[in-house]
Structures are given as C-alpha cells and as structure tokens.
Amino acid sequence: MPFARHGTIWYDTFGDAALPTLLLVNGLGSQCINYRDEWCAMFAAQGLHVVRFDNRDVGLSAEYDDPYTLSDMAGDAIAVLDELHVARAHVMGLSMGGMIVQTLAIEHPERVVTMTSVMSTTGEPGYQKGSPRALELLTAAPAADREGVVRQAIAGLHEWGSPEFADEARWRADAERAFDRSFRPNGAGRQYRAVGASGSRADGLRALTVPTLVIHGDRDTLIDPIGGRRTAELVPGARFELIEGMGHDYPPQLWARWVELVTGHIRAYS
Numbered sequence: 001m002p003f004a005r006h007g008t009i010w011y012d013t014f015g016d017a018a019l020p021t022l023l024l025v026n027g028l029g030s031q032c033i034n035y036r037d038e039w040c041a042m043f044a045a046q047g048l049h050v051v052r053f054d055n056r057d058v059g060l061s062a063e064y065d066d067p068y069t070l071s072d073m074a075g076d077a078i079a080v081l082d083e084l085h086v087a088r089a090h091v092m093g094l095s096m097g098g099m100i101v102q103t104l105a106i107e108h109p110e111r112v113v114t115m116t117s118v119m120s121t122t123g124e125p126g127y128q129k130g131s132p133r134a135l136e137l138l139t140a141a142p143a144a145d146r147e148g149v150v151r152q153a154i155a156g157l158h159e160w161g162s163p164e165f166a167d168e169a170r171w172r173a174d175a176e177r178a179f180d181r182s183f184r185p186n187g188a189g190r191q192y193r194a195v196g197a198s199g200s201r202a203d204g205l206r207a208l209t210v211p212t213l214v215i216h217g218d219r220d221t222l223i224d225p226i227g228g229r230r231t232a233e234l235v236p237g238a239r240f241e242l243i244e245g246m247g248h249d250y251p252p253q254l255w256a257r258w259v260e261l262v263t264g265h266i267r268a269y270s
Helices: 037-044 070-083 096-107 132-138 146-160 168-181 187-198 202-206 225-234 252-268
Strands: 009-014 021-025 049-053 089-094 112-118 212-217 239-243
Touching: 009 037, 009 070, 021 070, 021 096, 037 049, 037 252, 049 070, 070 096, 070 187, 089 096, 096 112, 096 187, 096 202, 112 225, 112 252, 132 146, 146 168, 202 225, 212 225, 212 252, 225 239, 239 252
Parallel strands: 021 049, 021 089, 089 112, 112 212, 212 239
Antiparallel strands: 009 049
C-alpha cells in the first residue's frame, strides 16, 4: 500500500505519472474516496496525473494525538508530492481542503502551479458564516456505530447538500463505504480544532502569485458563498465561479461542470 511521511499518509494515483499532477485534498473528516474513482478518472482522461490522499486522522492515514494546524496538514500534502517525486503540482481542495491548499500555496508557493479552492473560506471570522442547523450537525458528538454514522451523514446532507440532487440511497451507500473502510470518530474533532487554531490567511492570500480559481455553490448552508467570494477578492487575479444549485457536496451530476472548470484553469497556466 502506498504511504508517504514515514508510512503515515495514505495516497493513491490515477493516470500517467509523466503528465501534470493534480493533487486533491479533502474536507473535514472525509476520506480520499470522497473523490470517487469515476470522478478521478474523468480528470485523468483530460491528461492529468491525479493524486488523492487521506488527511491525517482519517481513512488509512495515521492518527495524530498531539495538536496540529493547517500548516502541518499542508506539510502532509508536500510529503505526498515528495514521495511521488513531483516538484510542482496543480492543487484542488474542498472545504477544509480548500483551507489546506490555500495554506500550501502561501507557505510553499514554489510547489504549486495553480490552486483551486472550493466551498471554502479565508479563516477570517466574518467570512465563516453557516446556518445554525448546519453548525449544530457539524459539531454534534460522533455516532458510535455504523447505522448511527450513516444517519448522521444523511442528516447533514439534507441540511447542506445540493437540494436538486438529493439522493438518500447514494448518501447511504457512500457513508457505508466510508465506515467500512475506516471508522475514526475522533479524527474530525482534531481536524476541526486545527482549523480553529490556524487563524486568518488574509495577509498570505493577498500576497499570493499562484493562479487561483475559486468555486462555490449558491446553495451552500455550511460555508456561505461569502467565504468563496472573499477568497477570490483577496487573491490577486483570482477567478470566482458560482455553481447554481450546488450545496456543500459534490453530486455526480455536477462532476462534468467541475472537471471543465478545473481543467480549463489548469490548461491556462500549463
């Protein structure tokens, strides 16, 4: 099995390693399989070497009991690139993953060709708005068994998912698949604290020279689109794309649009 950073960070790849690399970074508590195989294959079919990995504390990566920050998690991404001998990559992160790739671009700009930040925000308190119900569900105590985990996932997606593409059968199958791969109930809490401990990235984003695409959904109730708009406002030359009907999830019906936006951004700077 492929691991980076002394066997602690699990990753896998799609496509030809000789092609430009697209590194995919996950959100809070989510495993790399949220970037479904079929979705990764769509990016690979566009001429990219696609890399996904489990953030620390989730999936098949190691647990980290000591406190850590988004900078440490960005360092894990660098470790994956180092393991693959990739000097520079295009990076895309969703939600907390967007915060990680922002940190990666700020602290390691020499390793980033382009950045795509999706359904994310800047770390500034005034731009982290979400509905009270979404916050309640996000911060609820984790369930202790398979069915409880599945029900929590479904309840969350009913609140912040894309309403037009709501599909309980798909949500259940995805949650069961994730649980069966790895059940790490405390990892999301440690990641949540890492986000809180990392503070604002506003100054770093203002100084970025990395070409940046920012994507957000207009139906996101977990991280309001104001977070994405603010990110694009701060990064010089950034492009903002609002996807109508998209919540804080990535249903298959939106994959083609997503691949079009991201690969177009990559080609413009490759």
